[in-house]
Amino acid sequence: MSLSRSPSPRPGGGWSSPGLTAGGGGGGSSSGTSTPRSPNGPGGLSWAAAKAKSDEVRSYPSFATRNNGFFSRQKRKISASLPRFRITPTTTYNDYHEKNKRKHQQGRYGHEPWRQENQRGPMRFLRSITRLKRTRFLLGLIVVWIGYLLLWTFFVETYRRSALGGGRKFVIVLASNVEGGVMEWKGAREWAVERNSIRNKKKYAQRWGYELEIVNMLARKKYSHEWRESWEKVDVLRETMRKYPDAEWFWWLDLDTWIMEYSYSLQDHIFDHLETKSYRDINVYNPLNITHPRTDFYLDALARSSTADHDPRSIEILLSQDCGGFNLGSFFIRRSIWTDRLLDAWWDPVMYEQKHMEWEHKEQDSLEYLYASQPWIRSRLAFAPQRLLNSFPPGACGDGFDPAVHYQEKNRDFLVNMAGCQFGRDCWGEMYQYRELSNWLNRTRWERFKEGLWAIYLTLTGQPSLPRPRQPPPIRHEEIQEIK
Helix, strand or coil: CCCCCCCCCCCCCCCCCCCCCCCCCCEEEEEEEECCCCCCCCCCCHHHHHHHHHHHHCCCCCCCCCCCCHHHHHHHHHHCCCCCCCCCCCCCCHHHHHHHHHHHHHCCCCCCCCCHHHHHHHHHHHHHHHHHHHHHHHHHHHHHHHHHHHHHHHHHHHHHCCCCCHHHEHHHHECCCCCCCCCCCCCHHHHHHHHHHHHHHHHHHHHHEEEEEECEEECCCCEECEECCCCHHHHHHHHHHHHHCCEEEEEEECCCCEEECCCHHHHHHCCHHHHCCCCHHHHHHHCCCCCCCCCCCCCCCHHHHCCCCCCCCCCCCEEEEEHHHEEEEEEEECCCCCHHHHHHCCCCCCHHHHCCCCCCHHHHHHHHHHHHHHHHHHHHHHEEEEHHHHHHHHHHCCCCCCCEEEEECCCCCEEEECCCCCCCHHHHHHHHHHHHHHHHCCHEEEEEEEHHHHHHHHHHHHHCCCCCCCCCCCCCHHHHHHCE
C-alpha cells in the first residue's frame, strides 16, 4: 500500500472521498492492488470531472459581492487617481525643498540632467501646450483676445485724454447753427453739411482724446443796429477758454471743413515740430503786400526782426494764408496773457463801429489790420503752409491748380476747407466727395482684403470694376427728418 505524505484519516490508509484513492473501492480495503475503477462507472468520479466542476464554480459565482457594480468600480478609480497627502510631524519645509531640488537635478527620466532639459526651450514649450496645460493656455488666449477687442480702444482713448497723453491740452471749437439758421431757414443740403461735419469732428476728437466744443453761432444783437455773426468768433473763443481752464491750445474750425486723415494727431502733425512747420516772416508768402517789419517809427530789436526770437514757444497764434490773405477757417490760438490782450483789441467796439462797413471779410480783415498796424502782434503770430491746415478744393482761389494751395491726394493732406462754397459752388457735393475719399483712403486692412477678393472675382467673371463714388446721392426726405 502506498501512502501519501499526509496521513490518511482512515485506518489502513486511503481516503473517504470516492475517486481520490489511487486503488480500489469505496470499502476502503487497503490490501493488494485492485483494478482502477472506471471513471464512468456507477458511484465513481474522476479527477478531471472534479476539477472541471471546481472551475465552473469559481468562474460563475452564485452571488455578487458588495460594491462590485459599475459605478462602484468607477468611484474607486477616481479616488485612486486623486493625490494623497501625508502630513507627519517629522516633515518640514526644508525636507520638502531638498526633495524637490533633488528631483529636478535628477532629471525627468533619471538620466538627463535638469539643466540640459531646461535648454530645450521651444520643445518644452510645445510639450506644455500639448499636455493638460493647453486648455488653460487656449482659454487665456481667448480671454486676452476678447479683452483686446472690447477694451483696447477704451484704454487707448483714456490714456490719450489724460495729462500723460496730452489730449487735455487741445480743444476743438466748431461753429454751428443748431437752431436752424441765422438770417434764413436752412434747407436739406445745409442740414446734411452740418450733420456730417459734426460727426467728422466728433470721430477725430474721440480718437485722440481732444475736447470738442460745438458752439451755436446764431446771430445775436450785440449792438442794437447790427447783426454780428462772424464777429462772434472772438467772443466764443474767450468763453471757451473760460470753460476749459486746463486746455492750452484752441483749434477753431468752420462748419464747411473736413478732416481727411484721422490718423494724424495734432501733436505729431504740428506741435511736436512747430519750429519746422511754421514761419514768422510774412514776406515768405505775402498776398496782402504788408510791409514787415515796420520802419516808420521807433521799434525795439524784437519788433524790428522779421523772424521774431526764433523760439517756437513764443508762438501764440498759428494760422495760414490763402490767395486772399489770412484764413480763419482753421487756425490755432493759445491761452496766455498776450492772447487776452489780442482778443480785447480784436473785439474792440470802437474799431468795429468805424471799420465794419469797409471790411468785407469782417473779423479776418480786422486781424489783418491789427497785424499791419500793431508791431507787438507780429512777434507772437506765426504762419503755417496752407496745405498743412487749410487745403482748398478745386475752384477755390481761381480756376487753376496751385500745388501750394489745393488738396493733393497723393500727399494725404490733413484737412480740406471748402471756403466760399456757398458762392457759386455746391457745399454738400464737395463735402460728400471728400468724405467718401477720406473713407476710401483710411479703410482698414480687412476692408482692403475684401476689396482685393472682390476685384479678383470681378476680373475672373469679366465684370467691370466699381469706381470710387464721386457724386453725392440725392438726399431723401427720411434723411432730412433724421438730421433735424
